[in-house]
Amino acid sequence: xxxxxxxxxxxxxxxxxxxxxxxxxxxxxxxxxxxxxxxxxxxxxxxxxxxxxxxxxxxxxxxxxxxxxxxxxxxxxxxxxxxxxxxxxxxxxxxxxxxxxxxxxxxxxxxxxxxxxxxxxxxxxxxxxxxxxxxxxxxxxxxxxxxxxxxxxxxxxxxxxxxxxxxxxxxxxxxxxxxxxxxxxxxxxxxxxxxxxxxxxxxxxxxxxxxxxxxxxxxxxxxxxxxxxxxxxxxxxxxxxxxxxxxxxxxxxxxxxxxxxxxxxxxxxxxxxxxxxxxxxxxxxxxxxxxxxxxxxxxxxxxxxxxxxxxxxxxxxxxxxxxxxxxxxxxxxxxxxxxxxxxxxxxxxxxxxxxxxxxxxxxxxxxxxxxxxxxxxxxxxxxxxxxxxxxxxxxxxxxxxxxxxxxxxxxxxxxxxxxxxxxxxxxxxxxxxxxxxxxxxxxxxxxxxxxxxxxxxxxxxxxxxxxxxxxxxxxxxxxxxxxxxxxxxxxxxxxxxxxxxxxxxxxxxxxxxxxxxxxxxxxxxxxxxxxxxx
Amino acid sequence: xxxxxxxxxxxxxxxxxxxxxxxxxxxxxxxxxxxxxxxxxxxxxxxxxxxxxxxxxxxxxxxxxxxxxxxxxxxxxxxxxxxxxxxxxxxxxxxxxxxxxxxxxxxxxxxxxxxxxxxxxxxxxxxxxxxxxxxxxxxxxxxxxxxxxxxxxxxxxxxxxxxxxxxxxxxxxxxxxxxxxxxxxxxxxxxxxxxxxxxxxxxxxxxxxxxxxxxxxxxxx
Numbered sequence: 001x002x003x004x005x006x007x008x009x010x011x012x013x014x015x016x017x018x019x020x021x022x023x024x025x026x027x028x029x030x031x032x033x034x035x036x037x038x039x040x041x042x043x044x045x046x047x048x049x050x051x052x053x054x055x056x057x058x059x060x061x062x063x064x065x066x067x068x069x070x071x072x073x074x075x076x077x078x079x080x081x082x083x084x085x086x087x088x089x090x091x092x093x094x095x096x097x098x099x100x101x102x103x104x105x106x107x108x109x110x111x112x113x114x115x116x117x118x119x120x121x122x123x124x125x126x127x128x129x130x131x132x133x134x135x136x137x138x139x140x141x142x143x144x145x146x147x148x149x150x151x152x153x154x155x156x157x158x159x160x161x162x163x164x165x166x167x168x169x170x171x172x173x174x175x176x177x178x179x180x181x182x183x184x185x186x187x188x189x190x191x192x193x194x195x196x197x198x199x200x201x202x203x204x205x206x207x208x209x210x211x212x213x214x215x216x217x218x219x220x221x222x223x224x225x226x227x228x229x230x231x232x233x234x235x236x237x238x239x240x241x242x243x244x245x246x247x248x249x250x251x252x253x254x255x256x257x258x259x260x261x262x263x264x265x266x267x268x269x270x271x272x273x274x275x276x277x278x279x280x281x282x283x284x285x286x287x288x289x290x291x292x293x294x295x296x297x298x299x300x301x302x303x304x305x306x307x308x309x310x311x312x313x314x315x316x317x318x319x320x321x322x323x324x325x326x327x328x329x330x331x332x333x334x335x336x337x338x339x340x341x342x343x344x345x346x347x348x349x350x351x352x353x354x355x356x357x358x359x360x361x362x363x364x365x366x367x368x369x370x371x372x373x374x375x376x377x378x379x380x381x382x383x384x385x386x387x388x389x390x391x392x393x394x395x396x397x398x399x400x401x402x403x404x405x406x407x408x409x410x411x412x413x414x415x416x417x418x419x420x421x422x423x424x425x426x427x428x429x430x431x432x433x434x435x436x437x438x439x440x441x442x443x444x445x446x447x448x449x450x451x452x453x454x455x456x457x458x459x460x461x462x463x464x465x466x467x468x469x470x471x472x473x474x475x476x477x478x479x480x481x482x483x484x485x486x487x488x489x490x491x492x493x494x495x496x497x498x499x500x501x502x503x504x505x506x507x508x509x510x511x512x513x514x515x516x517x518x519x520x521x522x523x524x525x526x527x528x529x530x531x532x533x534x
Numbered sequence: 535x536x537x538x539x540x541x542x543x544x545x546x547x548x549x550x551x552x553x554x555x556x557x558x559x560x561x562x563x564x565x566x567x568x569x570x571x572x573x574x575x576x577x578x579x580x581x582x583x584x585x586x587x588x589x590x591x592x593x594x595x596x597x598x599x600x601x602x603x604x605x606x607x608x609x610x611x612x613x614x615x616x617x618x619x620x621x622x623x624x625x626x627x628x629x630x631x632x633x634x635x636x637x638x639x640x641x642x643x644x645x646x647x648x649x650x651x652x653x654x655x656x657x658x659x660x661x662x663x664x665x666x667x668x669x670x671x672x673x674x675x676x677x678x679x680x681x682x683x684x685x686x687x688x689x690x691x692x693x694x695x696x697x698x699x700x701x702x703x704x705x706x707x708x709x710x711x712x713x714x715x716x717x718x719x720x721x722x723x724x725x726x727x728x729x730x731x732x733x734x735x736x737x738x739x740x741x742x743x744x745x746x747x748x749x750x751x752x753x754x755x
Binding site (some may be wrong): 003020044045071076077078082083084085088089092093094129142146147148149151152155157158200202207210213214216218219220221222224225227232233236237239240242243245250251254266284313387389390395396397398400401402404408409410412414415416417418421424427438457458459460461462486489518519 | 541548574576590596600601602614615617629630631649658660679692697
């Protein structure tokens with residue numbers, strides 16, 4: 001039993017301040033002399049207070065509510081046989097039509113999954129709601145590979161699965177509040193109310209190992225991707241709009257040198273995570289780096305749900321002292337709120353005390369009733385909303401007709417890619433690092449070397465690419481040409497600016513197959529140091 | 535719960551995770567539902583082009599109609615692209631057209647066209663960014679490519695490779711010597727090529743990881 005500071009029974013005018021008992025877990029570190037087997041046993045089968053997983057439960061289910069609730073209105077269209085559901089097993093040539101529901105059934109399931117996620121978040125009938133949320137959420141995602149199933153939902157399914165086996169509902173939950181209330185109503189002094197049940201450690205351990213494996217797999221994947229360490233991979237993803245709009249991606253994508261640094265740091269962090277996160281002193285670096293990495297994926301790639309799902313598993317790595325700090329902070333916050341909203345909180349507390357004690361069976365009964373009501377209500381509401389418009393007064397919708405001009409543009413012979421569209425960037429500078437231009441300059445002195453980089457996007461054919469130097473009257477002063485094979489993504493040009501190139505305004509002109517693609521203006525200044533006389 | 539059951543479960547799960555990791559590391563693909571949950575190969579590819587998918591039906595009268603998204607409105611799962619645009623190989627037009635054909639009033643549809651529309655990702659820059667960097671106004675070019683022609687029942691009448699692969703093939707057949715070599719050695723009876731697919735090893739690395747196969751993100755795989 002954990003020591004809980006005794007407090008006087010709450011009166012009608014008092015708002016009970018929250019006291020935070022110390023977190024006492026079974027020791028995590030093996031004492032000297034214990035065998036590896038016993039340490040391993042303790043690693044997985046020790047017991048602990050479930051605060052970490054409670055935090056994971058709250059954050060993860062809250063996160064999953066966003067995509068799940070958003071898709072409810074479209075569930076008939078995207079999940080069912082009445083719409084355009086495309087299941088994972090069907091594309092893998094394992095047809096199981098008996099697993100693919102019709103529109104009504106999928107709407108009912110979807111409604112129940114939303115309730116289960118809400119119940120899991122607030123901790124009401126936590127284990128049952130988590131089981132429902134896990135199976136329902138995973139099942140729905142499997143029915144729609146285009147717009148619901150993805151690796152982030154797969155990760156969420158794993159974590160939800162482990163939460164089902166934990167005691168994450170024993171704290172910070174409606175269940176724990178009801179249990180405490182029941183005991184208080186039975187006359188048990190608050191000081192004698194037992195603390196939350198200890199839970200096994202293995203669900204948290206498996207979540208830790210899952211997260212570490214995910215990062216390691218992602219890092220290894222990047223090692224095999226062509227053009228990851230040269231920046232094109234990240235550049236194009238930053239420019240993509242298939243995710244939600246992002247703030248920084250388009251700015252960063254035009255600076256390949258920065259992108260390459262990000263690429264190396266990311267790969268290094270992902271590959272080393274699994275080895276470094278177990279040491280407390282290194283964990284303090286690795287986890288904040290992870291949060292920073294996920295924030296950057298949000299700002300540069302437009303990912304929201306994926307980083308939140310990953311970060312929701314981070315509390316699994318929290319230490320006892322961090323959990324203690326978090327609990328004290330939460331308690332202080334509650335006390336602060338109670339002090340400022342005293343009247344409202346007292347009213348709620350009085351209302352709570354006036355209600356009869358809720359037995360576990362009643363709570364479960366109410367939960368089942370809520371599930372049934374939600375399922376039926378969801379179906380009724382979706383029927384009323386009539387996504388397909390079948391019950392409109394004017395009858396079903398008519399197909400939208402296309403303009404013949406638009407049709408002609410769509411159904412047209414495929415044309416070749418324009419040369420201009422093969423070029424992603426064209427920059428001038430003076431320093432190449434790792435095959436990438438580090439700086440951008442437009443002013444050079446005689447005697448310096450101009451370095452010009454042209455980045456291409458595949459597919460492109462073998463081609464002849466030129467970088468010409470034109471003077472202010474657009475006369476070609478010098479030219480460099482390169483053969484570029486179809487697998488090359490970058491063309492590098494070096495211009496030694498000798499004394500034969502007079503100071504003045506010039507342009508570097510990029511040409512592919514004789515077509516001018518881009519120009520960059522440069523200024524050539526006189527030699528900065530005099531030539532030494534022999 | 536009995537300890538030995540737990541231990542077997544834990545060991546089994548860790549073994550499965552390790553197997554999934556090894557598959558990713560060795561780039562071996564098993565097309566099965568459990569393996570999808572055990573392999574974490576996010577951002578395994580990239581492309582310099584964004585794509586949209588149009589599914590249009592040709593009616594008996596010669597008029598064309600939009601079949602996806604349906605007339606009731608589109609579903610944008612992540613950004614402003616409709617759901618069908620996340621079909622990365624543009625192969626599920628036969629399923630995506632079903633709701634519109636089943637739940638709307640329309641004349642008999644003769645053929646359905648699945649059209650890819652591709653454009654360079656640099657056109658996703660804002661107008662100001664584009665003009666500042668490329669020093670010219672943005673004139674977005676979209677490349678249309680008829681990926682499949684289907685019957686109203688979903689039977690494939692004709693199909694072409696995806697646009698990326700089509701363009702790559704064009705760049706290869708630009709080489710007359712290569713074309714001549716292929717033509718000379720082509721047998722009279724052309725045996726079917728073995729495409730990579732479910733249960734099959736992908737074969738030699740014909741995809742350069744960037745050009746031909748559009749591999750998705752954690753969001754859109």
